[in-house]
Amino acid sequence: MNTQELYEKYKTKMHRIADVRNANAVLQWDQETYLPPKGAAFRGQQISTLSEISHKLFSEEELGDALQELLSKDDLSAEQKRNVELTFEDYTKNKKYTSAFVRALSDQTNKAFHAWIESRKQNAFAVYEPELDKLIQLKKEEAQILGFEQHPYNALLDEFEKGCTVNLLDKTFSDLLPRLKELLQRIASQPQVNDSFLQQNFSKKEQWDWGMHLIKQLQFDFEAGRQDMSEHPFSISFNKYDVRITTRIDENDFSNMTWSCIHETGHALYEQGLPEELYGLPLGEACSYSIHESQSRLWENNVGRSKKFWQHYYPQLQNYFPDQFKETSLELFYKGINKVQPSLIRTEADEITYHFHVYIRYELEKRLIEGSLSAKDIPAFWNEHYRNLMNVEVPDDKKGCLQDVHWSHGSFGYFPTYSLGSFYAAQFFKTAELQLKDLNNEIAEGNTANLLQWLRTNIHNKGRFYTSEELCKAVTGQTLDVIYFIDYLLDKYTSIYTL
Amino acid sequence: MNTQELYEKYKTKMHRIADVRNANAVLQWDQETYLPPKGAAFRGQQISTLSEISHKLFSEEELGDALQELLSKDDLSAEQKRNVELTFEDYTKNKKYTSAFVRALSDQTNKAFHAWIESRKQNAFAVYEPELDKLIQLKKEEAQILGFEQHPYNALLDEFEKGCTVNLLDKTFSDLLPRLKELLQRIASQPQVNDSFLQQNFSKKEQWDWGMHLIKQLQFDFEAGRQDMSEHPFSISFNKYDVRITTRIDENDFSNMTWSCIHETGHALYEQGLPEELYGLPLGEACSYSIHESQSRLWENNVGRSKKFWQHYYPQLQNYFPDQFKETSLELFYKGINKVQPSLIRTEADEITYHFHVYIRYELEKRLIEGSLSAKDIPAFWNEHYRNLMNVEVPDDKKGCLQDVHWSHGSFGYFPTYSLGSFYAAQFFKTAELQLKDLNNEIAEGNTANLLQWLRTNIHNKGRFYTSEELCKAVTGQTLDVIYFIDYLLDKYTSIYTL
Numbered sequence: 001m002n003t004q005e006l007y008e009k010y011k012t013k014m015h016r017i018a019d020v021r022n023a024n025a026v027l028q029w030d031q032e033t034y035l036p037p038k039g040a041a042f043r044g045q046q047i048s049t050l051s052e053i054s055h056k057l058f059s060e061e062e063l064g065d066a067l068q069e070l071l072s073k074d075d076l077s078a079e080q081k082r083n084v085e086l087t088f089e090d091y092t093k094n095k096k097y098t099s100a101f102v103r104a105l106s107d108q109t110n111k112a113f114h115a116w117i118e119s120r121k122q123n124a125f126a127v128y129e130p131e132l133d134k135l136i137q138l139k140k141e142e143a144q145i146l147g148f149e150q151h152p153y154n155a156l157l158d159e160f161e162k163g164c165t166v167n168l169l170d171k172t173f174s175d176l177l178p179r180l181k182e183l184l185q186r187i188a189s190q191p192q193v194n195d196s197f198l199q200q201n202f203s204k205k206e207q208w209d210w211g212m213h214l215i216k217q218l219q220f221d222f223e224a225g226r227q228d229m230s231e232h233p234f235s236i237s238f239n240k241y242d243v244r245i246t247t248r249i250d251e252n253d254f255s256n257m258t259w260s261c262i263h264e265t266g267h268a269l270y271e272q273g274l275p276e277e278l279y280g281l282p283l284g285e286a287c288s289y290s291i292h293e294s295q296s297r298l299w300e301n302n303v304g305r306s307k308k309f310w311q312h313y314y315p316q317l318q319n320y321f322p323d324q325f326k327e328t329s330l331e332l333f334y335k336g337i338n339k340v341q342p343s344l345i346r347t348e349a350d351e352i353t354y355h356f357h358v359y360i361r362y363e364l365e366k367r368l369i370e371g372s373l374s375a376k377d378i379p380a381f382w383n384e385h386y387r388n389l390m391n392v393e394v395p396d397d398k399k400g401c402l403q404d405v406h407w408s409h410g411s412f413g414y415f416p417t418y419s420l421g422s423f424y425a426a427q428f429f430k431t432a433e434l435q436l437k438d439l440n441n442e443i444a445e446g447n448t449a450n451l452l453q454w455l456r457t458n459i460h461n462k463g464r465f466y467t468s469e470e471l472c473k474a475v476t477g478q479t480l481d482v483i484y485f486i487d488y489l490l491d492k493y494t495s496i497y498t499l
Numbered sequence: 500m501n502t503q504e505l506y507e508k509y510k511t512k513m514h515r516i517a518d519v520r521n522a523n524a525v526l527q528w529d530q531e532t533y534l535p536p537k538g539a540a541f542r543g544q545q546i547s548t549l550s551e552i553s554h555k556l557f558s559e560e561e562l563g564d565a566l567q568e569l570l571s572k573d574d575l576s577a578e579q580k581r582n583v584e585l586t587f588e589d590y591t592k593n594k595k596y597t598s599a600f601v602r603a604l605s606d607q608t609n610k611a612f613h614a615w616i617e618s619r620k621q622n623a624f625a626v627y628e629p630e631l632d633k634l635i636q637l638k639k640e641e642a643q644i645l646g647f648e649q650h651p652y653n654a655l656l657d658e659f660e661k662g663c664t665v666n667l668l669d670k671t672f673s674d675l676l677p678r679l680k681e682l683l684q685r686i687a688s689q690p691q692v693n694d695s696f697l698q699q700n701f702s703k704k705e706q707w708d709w710g711m712h713l714i715k716q717l718q719f720d721f722e723a724g725r726q727d728m729s730e731h732p733f734s735i736s737f738n739k740y741d742v743r744i745t746t747r748i749d750e751n752d753f754s755n756m757t758w759s760c761i762h763e764t765g766h767a768l769y770e771q772g773l774p775e776e777l778y779g780l781p782l783g784e785a786c787s788y789s790i791h792e793s794q795s796r797l798w799e800n801n802v803g804r805s806k807k808f809w810q811h812y813y814p815q816l817q818n819y820f821p822d823q824f825k826e827t828s829l830e831l832f833y834k835g836i837n838k839v840q841p842s843l844i845r846t847e848a849d850e851i852t853y854h855f856h857v858y859i860r861y862e863l864e865k866r867l868i869e870g871s872l873s874a875k876d877i878p879a880f881w882n883e884h885y886r887n888l889m890n891v892e893v894p895d896d897k898k899g900c901l902q903d904v905h906w907s908h909g910s911f912g913y914f915p916t917y918s919l920g921s922f923y924a925a926q927f928f929k930t931a932e933l934q935l936k937d938l939n940n941e942i943a944e945g946n947t948a949n950l951l952q953w954l955r956t957n958i959h960n961k962g963r964f965y966t967s968e969e970l971c972k973a974v975t976g977q978t979l980d981v982i983y984f985i986d987y988l989l990d991k992y993t994s995i996y997t998l
Contacts, residue, residue, distance in 0.1 A: 015544070015548075016548050016551075019544055019545040019547075019548035019549070020548060020549070020552070022541075022545055023522055023523070023526055023545050023548070023549055024522070026525060026526055026529055026545075027522055027525055030525055030529065034725060034727075035741065036721065036722055036723055036724050036725050036740070036741055037722050038720075038722045038723040038740035038741070039723065039737065039738065039740045039741030041740070042521075042737065042738040042740060042741065042778065043737075043741065045514070045518055046518040046521055046522050046525075046737070048518075049514075049515050049518035049519060049522070050518070050519070050522055052515075053519070053552060221537075222535065223535055223536050223537045224535055224537040224538065225535050226533060226535050228533075238538065238541065238542075238545070239538065239541040241535070241537035241538045241540070241541060242534065242535055242537070242538030242541065242542065279541065
């Protein structure tokens, strides 16, 4: 078999694996959107079976042999070579897991997910604890299976962000948090802005229509995706021509939906911008979780909470909700949607205190995986740190440690990518501003086509060719530096709070 | 390994296979309900991959060996023994197919489906013809793979109805059709009933609400299923706790939706009534296509087009649509919804001429599979037979040979089960009337709980334990006899048309 024939064989195998994984993603999407309640148990079983099958397919010796042989070839294109290298990395990692472990993890994840749902209904962490505890044991086992240096949590962090470590995150947070605290204090000494206009009655139907309008304007391709409702907004992709996002609507709180729509659209635009011909191959996949999050946050915050953005969209919003917004000027609206105030719920947090939420989860996960804390200690740790760090009292578990779905998905090591995403977003957006001279005027005119094109060219089209850090350097000329994020915050809040 | 351990091993394997098949069913459901248009090609590929995988899993030598060994055991329960026998039958059949053939069939089915969609848009059979032709070649090949006696079409008929043959159907239709023609002539000599009240404006929203209300009354379990919209109504099951039906709504024609809702509910009640603990095993599956159809038709026609049913529901319907039905009495409504008139569209046909539609498709398929006709001959054959048999002129392909999705799904041999379903329904319903003395009064009071329980006990709970004919004998005391169907029609139309 010559090199190109061998490469084709490898591609066919990867397509089959991608088909199974994406089929499983359809089952998951359906589980969160349309699954009737009694169908949950069998659905969990179906998802476990597909997980096991995709794991088996990706462990086949024949694939390993083909990869080994391809690695020794010198007539692959740079793109082909990179695909093979990354696949071999993934393959080697995947081979560490046994089928039994994959199934056990999938089954336990399913149990934990349903226990989490039930515990939220009862507003009692104790309902969740036994299943979560078993899942944590499996994640500790996983860290051992994967292997690590220095800290077992590093093995799990690496799953979401290659090369990310406890050392690195400790340093990042210890650089960042004092500066955020200082900024927070300066803001606290100024008069608070008013956002009461966001808590009025906004009908579900009209919010839905408004959200769909906005998403369309942001160039979400509805021929290649859709939006539905779910309890927790998320985005998921089955291929670049079928990217789905969800939202939720609170009739008494406008702030819930709009920015979740923009956020998930940011994720979706990335997926819809991946190269088609690379379906199932690493270069047809997103770079990393943090870069994915940089796209959602860039659209949600750097664009979607900017004054220029609302210069264009606020009159439209006022047309959708004339009664609710007739008394509120653009200036007051802009200030209100950027109100800074320590609070209980991560997804509703402002752009500063958001990172305290992440930090608490990070510190907690580190301890759970190293074993210095266990599931039963979560509520006390959680509540104490919310009190110490943000001076907020957690009234119950639902508003505390039961608020996020991530652990019940087995996602330990995920949260830090949210903060990294904000930092990358600030650095990318600054670079875009420098390179697209007219960017801010365009945004003020509701024209984000050039910005999207810039993201497509510099980020989306690259797939996984670069690591996060390499990509950051290729796009911005330097590796990640939180100073961009801090400057962005200073600039924004100095004006809003007249600091 | 002792017998019960071996049986457990067999069960686990069957569960995995069922998981993959049911996952594939989710992909198909999604394809017909929510798939964004550009996602079609990759979805087709994903479905083909899962088809190939479930075929491979069901071809494993290890499973065959386990089945052989189990067949030789004498300490299996009757239920276990029947599961093993039926699985071995299915296994032996499945082994005849190569993976390459399974994939080719799935791929070609996908192509034919999309060509069918496009041909309907363009209202031109020519667009569909090349892909359908390739699919027919594969189905002819499939008949050879499966093997047959006397006629290649028998191999395909057997897929949908075990033991069904051309000889048997030729005889059934030649018994039935003259009697239907005679009845039709007697009806045609009487004044036609009026159904113009069905063609008014009925808002989508209100029709939807009405349909959901009706389904709920019929005891469809919404905790274990759901209804959505699709271009063509269908029912599909992922397990007895997740059974989904779809409907479509024509704002200018009330008759489209209500009876499709009842029909699909009939299918769904069967699936929701299968034994849970037998998931993935033959006895946890429906008996056959014709028995499945007997359930949908029993509810749609024997119950849902009866006067007693509407004695209870018509006042409710009048409440949903007061303007549209205020002038129409129950008597006129009942006559209108049972109007007999030869027409173009199978799914809108009355209970008599329906079987002419089936007969034409049957005769056509027989010729396509034996090779005396090919795809290009379909429109001419179709139009000629509609003219000769029903005296209707087919104005275009969309109202003619493009109306049904079945061929594009590769389902040749399926249509006859629709007629068999009506015949079984009449025989079952007659038996239920004899055994449940108060049945007709209960239906007139909107109480169908006992009828459902009777169907659960006598039919649903049996799974595939019996063949259609065995089941019919067990339930009614004799094998299928079309006389029940003919008597039902005579009784009904004598009164409606004062024959």
